[in-house]
Amino acid sequence: MNNSPGWASPGSAPSDEPDRGDRAPSDRTPAPDDHPGEEASPPPQWSKQQPPAGQWSPPAGVPGPRGRATAGHGAGGQVPGGPPWGGGWAPVPPAAKPGVIPLRPLRVGEILDGALSTLRVHWRTVVGISLVIAVVAQLAITLVTGLWFPDSGRTPVLRGESTEEIVKAFRDLEKSLLGSGITSLIGLLATIFVTGLLTMIVSRAVLGRPVTAGEAWRDARPQLPRLCGLLFLLTLLLTAVILVCTLPGGLVMALGSAPAGFALGTLGLLAGGALAVWLWVRFSLAPPALMLEKQGVLASMRRSAKLVRGSWWRILGIQLLMYVIVGVIEFVVQIPVTLIAFIIDGDGLLNWMSGPTEATGWTFLTLLGIGAVIGSALTFPLSAGVTALLYMDQRIRRESLDIELAHAAGLTDYDTPAPAGNIPNQSTNDEPKH
Structure with missing residues (x-):
């Protein structure tokens, strides 16, 4: 038996209705051919007024499954292009698509296509916002790389076997990891911030409505302080998790046992990274929840945890696929930029590749930063769109958000059943809805 409200599999007989389904031959109603020449009398519980066989069709406007009107059915209860009511079940009509996604539970390809469609349809607004945030973020990354961590991103070289050389190599590695971590953190902050802003554009693109940068800013501005708090x-939270896990290794290294401290620190870094990834996926839907539902910081994190529950691996897989695509796009953009940087400042590229003992020139870092800005302006909309559509997909699956989106788009009589393989989980009534 299917206990999901509003949905019953075709041909199924619920276990709490014993009168439905197949009966034993002794209990079935005699057919007219069993007694030739005699008119079959209806069972006593049937109404005496029955429509002629094979000629009845539901009146126009009579609600069907889940309140859907049956207008449009042909004579004999037949759906145009489908089997008659008595001979089979008509195929589920395609979901409405007022904007960039169909209003039903989404597949992975539809989530990616929806993000790209948002960029294509509203490219002026999307690229403008992404470009501003990318410039600010890349400026911070370039300053951090050039001033405090000029050797970040390069592997330290072990030039000897003495204890001093080993300790120096470990310190260089620690400095390199710290610099890479700070630059990655800046990129993560920029991604989350642009996700919050572009979520407002995606929410209108789903409804098929135009949006300008000014409208997106007016919609997002009241929630920006809370977004910064988030x-x-x-x-x-993520930094504290990693630091706590790597702290034992750092203490052992400070006490004089560099190899043991490095090994313990590496294990702690792996454990902290795994825990940070788990927390990141768990709270990855907090920015769109905060922006669209007008939630507070802690409430949006609880909301994200509730939406992610039971779908952690699916959301992780889609996010990883998105980051692979983002990496490929950035790599393709950086190839010509790196060639231009080599032509203009070949010494900077050679210093960058030679090791941590050489300084990298500002010209080379600036050119790399320009390439990163171009790549980010293209990839920010993809990552933000995927996150926002993942949030909407989870709400469609759990809360039938597709019906509310259809009504917001002007489809007032829209109410489509979900496919059998994507039956939404019904949520409690105390969950807020946008």
Whole structure:
């Protein structure tokens, strides 16, 4: 038996209705051919007024499954292009698509296509916002790389076997990891921030409505202080997890046992990274929940955890696929930029590749930063769109958000059943809806 409200599999007989389904031959109603020449009398519980066989069709406007009107059915209860009511079940009509996605539970390809369609349809607004955030973020990354961590991103070289050389190599590695971590954190903050802003554009693109940068800013501005608080709290949480896990290794290394401290620190870094990834996926839907539902910081994190529950691996897989695509796009953009940087400042590229003992020139870092800005302006909309559509997909699956989106798009009589393989989980009534 299917206990999901509003949905019953075709031909199924619920276990709490014993009168439905197949009966034993002794209990079945005699057919007219069993007694030739005699008119079959209806069972006593049937109404005496019955429509002629094979000629009845539901009146126009009579609600069907889940309130869907049956207008449009042909004579004999037949759906145009489908089997008659008595001979089979008509195929589920395609879901409405007022904007960039169909209003039903989404597949992976539809989530990616929806993000790309948002970029294609609203490219002026999307690229403008992404470009501004990318410039600010890349400026911070370039300053951090050039001033405090000029050797970040390069592997330290072990030039000897003495204890001093080993300790120096470990310190260089620690500095390189710290610099890479800070630059990655800046990129993560920029991604979350642009996700919050572009979520407002995606929410209108789903409804098929135009949006300008000014409208997106007016919609997002009241929630920006809370979004900054969410960014700060997530950053503090992820950083604290990694630091706590790597602290034992650092203490052992400080006490004089460099190899043991490095090994323990590596294990702690792996454990902290795994825990940070788990927390990141768990709270990855907090920015769109905060922006669209007007939630507070802690409430949006609880909301994200509730939406992710039971779908953690699916959301992780889609996010990883998105990051692979983002990496490929950035790599393709950086190839010509790196060639131009080599032509203009060949010494900077050679210093960058030679090791941590050589300084990298500002010209080379600036050119790399320009390439990163171009790549980010293209990839920010993809990552933000995927996150926002993942949030909407989870709400469609759990809360039938597709019906509310259809009504918001002007489809007032829209109410489509979900496919059998994507039956939404019914949520409690106390969950807020946008």
